Amino acid sequence: MSEVQNICKRYNSFLEALPPSTLEKLPELGVDNRLSPGSMDVSTDEIISREAHEREKEHIWTKAWQMACREEQIPEIGDQYVYDICDKSYIVVRSAENEFRAFVNSCPHRGRQLREYNGNAAQIRCGFHALTWSLEGEIKHLPCLNEFTRRGKDDWRLPQIKTGTWGGFVFINPDPEAESLESYLGELPEHFKRWKLEDRYIVAHVQKICPTNWKVAQEAFMESFHVTTTHPQATLVQNNLDVKGDVFGNFSRQMSLLATPSPQKRGDVSNQEVVDAALNLLPEEEKLLEVPDGVPAREFMAEAQRERLRVTLGDQVDELEQTELVDIFYYTVFPNFHPWGAFNELTYRFRPNGDDHRTSIMEVYYLQTFKEGERPAPNPTTHLSIDQWFSEAPELGNLAWVFDQDVLNFPAMQRGLESSATGKIVLTEYQEIKIRHFYELYRKWLGYDAAAAGAASRPRLVAG
Numbered sequence: 001m002s003e004v005q006n007i008c009k010r011y012n013s014f015l016e017a018l019p020p021s022t023l024e025k026l027p028e029l030g031v032d033n034r035l036s037p038g039s040m041d042v043s044t045d046e047i048i049s050r051e052a053h054e055r056e057k058e059h060i061w062t063k064a065w066q067m068a069c070r071e072e073q074i075p076e077i078g079d080q081y082v083y084d085i086c087d088k089s090y091i092v093v094r095s096a097e098n099e100f101r102a103f104v105n106s107c108p109h110r111g112r113q114l115r116e117y118n119g120n121a122a123q124i125r126c127g128f129h130a131l132t133w134s135l136e137g138e139i140k141h142l143p144c145l146n147e148f149t150r151r152g153k154d155d156w157r158l159p160q161i162k163t164g165t166w167g168g169f170v171f172i173n174p175d176p177e178a179e180s181l182e183s184y185l186g187e188l189p190e191h192f193k194r195w196k197l198e199d200r201y202i203v204a205h206v207q208k209i210c211p212t213n214w215k216v217a218q219e220a221f222m223e224s225f226h227v228t229t230t231h232p233q234a235t236l237v238q239n240n241l242d243v244k245g246d247v248f249g250n251f252s253r254q255m256s257l258l259a260t261p262s263p264q265k266r267g268d269v270s271n272q273e274v275v276d277a278a279l280n281l282l283p284e285e286e287k288l289l290e291v292p293d294g295v296p297a298r299e300f301m302a303e304a305q306r307e308r309l310r311v312t313l314g315d316q317v318d319e320l321e322q323t324e325l326v327d328i329f330y331y332t333v334f335p336n337f338h339p340w341g342a343f344n345e346l347t348y349r350f351r352p353n354g355d356d357h358r359t360s361i362m363e364v365y366y367l368q369t370f371k372e373g374e375r376p377a378p379n380p381t382t383h384l385s386i387d388q389w390f391s392e393a394p395e396l397g398n399l400a401w402v403f404d405q406d407v408l409n410f411p412a413m414q415r416g417l418e419s420s421a422t423g424k425i426v427l428t429e430y431q432e433i434k435i436r437h438f439y440e441l442y443r444k445w446l447g448y449d450a451a452a453a454g455a456a457s458r459p460r461l462v463a464g
Helices: 002-008 020-025 044-048 050-059 181-185 214-219 232-236 271-278 297-319 322-326 399-418 433-446 450-455
Strands: 040-043 066-070 079-085 088-096 099-104 139-141 160-166 169-173 200-210 238-248 251-258 328-333 337-339 346-353 356-369 381-384 424-427
Touching (some): 040 044, 044 050, 044 424, 044 433, 050 433, 066 079, 088 169, 200 399, 214 356, 214 433, 232 271, 251 433, 297 356
Parallel strands (some): 200 381
Antiparallel strands (some): 088 099, 099 160, 328 337, 337 346, 346 356
16 A cells, blocks of 8 residues: 555656656656645535535526537527526527527526527527527617617626636636636646647537435546546556646646556566557457567557547657647646646536536547538537446547446545535545646635635635
């Protein structure tokens, strides 16, 4: 056990595996932005209580920037996408070729939801009394204007909220006083300058209802400390302990080595076993790639990925570093957006399931590259109920059953937190640095007194 504990604290071990030339080309990988030392207590009330949920509605979901959809999900002028968060609903509209707007999804007349599903229309029309607006939110049709004696036509503009775009994603922010998306994201675009997510398309998008709070669900995808127990097959291929974690304002990043067995994996591991594990093959499945004798798994996987990407990216793949082709770079943008870096296809989003603080919606995007000028249409969204498994979505391939391993923990996590004798959880100093960073931001946004939260299991709320 002491050996594992020492390994867990080797902050620069990820960098030590990379050649100096890689760090010269990708200097942002070497940036040292650790949190201050020390583990962290978080009260269960902060995580799962109804009180916390209500404060999130007031202080996060109506004030923070949040990803609403992909640009490609509303490709044509007039396309409208319904984004729901807790008890609020918004319509995201492509109002011009390169213009996006978002409106409160409620008719100013009697409050009916203006759109209940995604679609295309040249205008926005209420299905109750036929009030109609342009895509810019200007009133176009108002039956019986003379009946509204205290309001003129100019008073009927649709309430609009802030929008912004990055990486092919459309973000919304209901707070009129919010900082710009560019300011909110900070250095994130610089991190992704070689990995342009706007030049990807949706090959899969799956939404699943999960039996736990949204924070509990997303925390399972913010650290690799759990891999040995929850995903034991991955110890063949992922060094889940020699990770590098850093924080940057409103986002965090963790990096870990792939095609390198975990220090917790006992015994010899062949190169073929490493590659099979990377492909998430079940023991009875036929091998998809044969590793030649004497070729290290890491080198083999990098070159296989390079040739796969060559089909869409051409010879520019020859400029990519091995770490970009093999390793794991997983980011979290507060509060709930998780794009993966380099040429991994994953992006996650987690949010409350309507106004229910005990269930959540987990979303998995696979974003693939395509040939320049030949963008495919995005594949449709698959919706899974709380009783279905990710493995019921064939478009996710063999990674689906890895997600299901995480989902197996969710109900037990929820019930365990509700039954806690201590009323708190304890986050590790380093392995769970991204979750620590999340809760530092969370407390700031919700107005929790951090000093009081650290001294007791239940944080003290600050007025305001």
